[in-house]
Amino acid sequence: MELHAQQLHYREVNQWLRRCSQDGIHHVTLYGIRGHRYIGTGLNNSLRIQIHGTAGNDLGAFMNGGEIVVYGNAQDGVGNTMNAGRIIVHGHASDVVAHSMRGGTIFIRDDVGYRAGIHMKAWGTNPPLVIIGGTARDFLGEYMAGGTLIVLGLHDSSAPLVGSYVGTGMHGGVIYLRGTIAPYQYGKEAGLQPLTADDWEYLQHTLAPFCEEFGFNLEEVLDHTFCKLVPLSRRPYGRLYEGAVGAINSHG
Amino acid sequence: MKNFLPSDFLVHIGPECILCGRCVRECSFGALEQKEGHIIAHHARCVACQRCVVFCPRSAIAIVPHPSTSRHNAYWTPELRRALLRQAQTGAILLAGAGNDQPYLNIWDHLLLDASQVTNPPIDPLREPMELVTFIGRKPDRLEITADENGEWKLVTELPPQLKLDTPIIFGAMSLGAVNLRVHKILAEAARRAGTLFNCGEGGLHEELYPYGQNTIVQVASGRFGVHQRYLDAAAAIEIKIGQGAKPGIGGHLAGEKVTEEIARTRMIPAGTDALSPAPHHDIYSIEDLAQLIYALKEATNYSKPVGVKIAAVHHVAAIATGAARAGADFLTIDGFRGGTGAAPLVIRNHVGLPLEIALAAVDDRLREEGIRHQVSLIASGGIRSSADVIKAIALGADAVAICTAALIALGCTLCQACYTGRCAWGLTTQDPELIKRLDIEEGVERVQNLLRAWTLEIKEVMGALGINAIESLRGNRERLRSIGLDTHTQEVLGIRPAGM
Known part of the structure; x- marks a missing residue:
């Protein structure tokens, strides 16, 4: 099924998608997407959506299955609070990619904006995975509580791989960076670790479908320095507060 | 570090105590202990939750503000000094539960409700229906209604979802x-x-x-x-x-x-991580x-x-x-x-x-x-x-x-x-x-x-x-409220006249 959405409101596009989903259609293609918001929001089954154009904010928010492939760029909030499924962007994505994402996979071929992977979590047997082919800006993986973030910097070698405040407040999950990171760039709640043999095996296995999707050479991608950021504690702010009992009330 | 904090409360156990130990079992803060035929109170741990008081079968327990006092000071209140000492001992942000307990102006208790007398008679809720049903949700700007061929009125406007x-x-x-x-x-x-x-x-x-x-x-x-x-x-x-x-x-x-x-x-x-x-x-x-x-x-x-x-x-x-x-x-x-x-x-x-x-x-x-x-x-x-x-x-x-x-x-x-x-x-x-x-x-x-x-x-x-007779007639009906003892500015913000006006 196909829809030419150029003259339509996002609400109409989503109504149409819901109808397709109810009718048991497995594959749809949207043309003329010009910043339409919320495409695939709450997508709950095996529907595969191909998008030609620029996907608007909150693409695949609360997504719970299925697949979205964008041939173009995506705006803010890709995979907001996503639970399951797969989002693939053949282009750039803007701010807050994978905000509070809990499960599923997001592949972004090129760069992402600020706050990617912020407060990502992990739950059950489907921990979230976000792979960014280009670079990421500040606050990558801030407050991160679970899942895996990988930033590859495959395109413009002169651009910084990541910004500052990476992993600030991190208390779960792992961030792999293809390259290095200076101490001033990451939060004091995160720690840098060298990759183990298990990490390399994991990267090989995890990056293979990403490289296949976008036509990158897996061996070339892996033939590079990588570093790994992990949380130093599962309770980064435990010592901020005084927990003594029975010391609140005044003498009256 | 030595603890300089005085106790908030004193747990007083009276002569009615039969040493049944119920209070010790009820206290979840470790403030009571049974030892060698006595109930020992660790006053500093008591939060005055009243659990032991209520469950003592002999009503033998009273929790009172700790009677020892320091020189009265209306500025450096005991509460402030206590908070300061806690911070000196921990260097941490102090936590509190429940709501703001400070003596700020309580406006509810400066508001008085009206009642009907003679000219607009009151309604007896024992005999007459009182409508309390309330709908929460966006209401349309206007309602469009048509009559069908039988003269039955029908709502044309689609209502947004209501609770x-x-x-x-x-x-x-x-x-x-x-x-x-x-x-x-x-x-x-x-x-x-x-x-x-x-x-x-x-x-x-x-x-x-x-x-x-x-x-x-x-x-x-x-x-x-x-x-x-x-x-x-x-x-x-x-x-x-x-x-x-x-x-x-x-x-x-x-x-x-x-x-x-x-x-x-x-x-x-995951279990065990900070949320x-x-x-x-x-x-x-x-x-x-x-x-x-x-x-x-x-x-x-x-x-x-x-x-x-x-x-x-x-x-x-x-x-x-x-x-x-x-x-x-x-x-x-x-x-x-x-x-x-x-x-x-x-x-x-x-x-x-x-x-x-x-x-x-x-x-x-x-x-x-x-x-x-x-x-x-x-x-x-x-x-x-x-x-x-x-x-x-x-x-x-x-x-x-x-x-x-x-x-x-x-x-x-x-x-x-x-x-x-x-x-x-x-x-x-x-x-x-x-x-x-x-x-x-x-x-x-x-x-x-x-x-x-x-x-x-x-x-x-x-x-x-x-x-x-319907709660919606009361909604925003500030004419039925008067203030007592509130300043002019507060009355203006509230849109309420003083009692007697």
Whole structure:
């Protein structure tokens, strides 16, 4: 099924998608997407959506299955609070990619904006995975509580791989960076670790479908320095507060 | 380091004591010990929760303010000095539970209700019907009605989704984690029986409570805990939590120790990790961003249920409220600074925010001035203590109120303010399985249901006295309120005349 959405409101596009989903259609293609918001929001089954154009904010928010492939760029909030499924962007994505994402996979071929992977979590047997082919800006993986973030910097070698405040407040999950990171760039709640043999095996296995999707050479991608950021504690702010009992009330 | 803190309380055990040891078993703070034929009180550990007092079979225990005193000082109060000493010993942010207990002006008790005499006779609620049914949700600008061929009137306008409440009182948001599953079960069942709603708060909805979905408001907060499609589908309405009256402008940290398997499952995070709710939503930095989340939730639920926004009462609350209404909120929860909390920094709880009464009047005025009051329902919360407060809140402009602390008091809470310790002796704000057992679900439902019934009857009594037979005639009807002992400026903000005028 196909829809030419150029003259339509996002609400109409989503109504149409819901109808397709109810009718048991497995594959749809949207043309003329010009910043339409919320495409695939709450997508709950095996529907595969191909998008030609620029996907608007909150693409695949609360997504719970299925697949979205964008041939173009995506705006803010890709995979907001996503639970399951797969989002693939053949282009750039803007701010807050994978905000509070809990499960599923997001592949972004090129760069992402600020706050990617912020407060990502992990739950059950489907921990979230976000792979960014280009670079990421500040606050990558801030407050991160679970899942895996990988930033590859495959395109413009002169651009910084990541910004500052990476992993600030991190208390779960792992961030792999293809390259290095200076101490001033990451939060004091995160720690840098060298990759183990298990990490390399994991990267090989995890990056293979990403490289296949976008036509990158897996061996070339892996033939590079990588570093790994992990949380130093599962309770980064435990010592901020005084927990003594029975010391609140005044003498009256 | 030596402990310089004097005890708050003195646990006095009288000669009636038969050394049965019940008090020792009841005390969850380790303040009582049985040793060599004596009950020994560790006064410094006592939080005055009254558990031992109530359960002593001989009524032998009295908890009194510690009688030892230092030189009186109205400026350096004992409370301030005590906080300062705690910080000198720990270097940490002080926590507090429950609501703001400071002696700020309490406006409710400076408001008096009107009654009908002679010219506009009162109504007898025992004989005449009193309409308390309240609909929460966006109302259309105008209603279009046509008659069919048989002369039957039909509504042409499509109404936005509405929540029907049999009484204008709902239970406010308390997360699973702040309170335990039994508290949630009690509130959900009481809400179902009373034809009203409970709010599961920001920690997700436990699997066993999904059958109560049509009596549930689910929250979407900055931590997005437990938020997924089924959760959104199950609910009667969705509330985006921006702020909380007890701690405006800050997030929440549920300590890893409290993230038990059950809470982890409901919040959908690993057990034992801190559940951090950041201060802002990472995708909301403007009213436009708020609109984006409101419509993301409407899209996710196919416009089938109201989506509201909860904000704390702060200085520019009216501007924020009108922005949220224009952003598409179907209802607004305005949470005043007396509202409770499981844990908040003491400095925030005691010094930030506005009285609900002021905020409510300011928001109602602003929405009316802009001609959009009908587009959004107002739920007033934060320190509603009695049916009188409910009636006054509605007269100040609320559609309904939300109660939390009042419901907890009905279940045994004595406002000892030690919620954040996780040791609640009444089995409310604890995840300790032994303490939770102290809360009987069926009896709890009955208590809370009784409270709702009593307040509802009282509201009808007062409406009768006012000569009003439908609660909507009272909404924003500030003409039926007078102030006593309030300054001119406060009266102006409230839009209320002084008594005698």
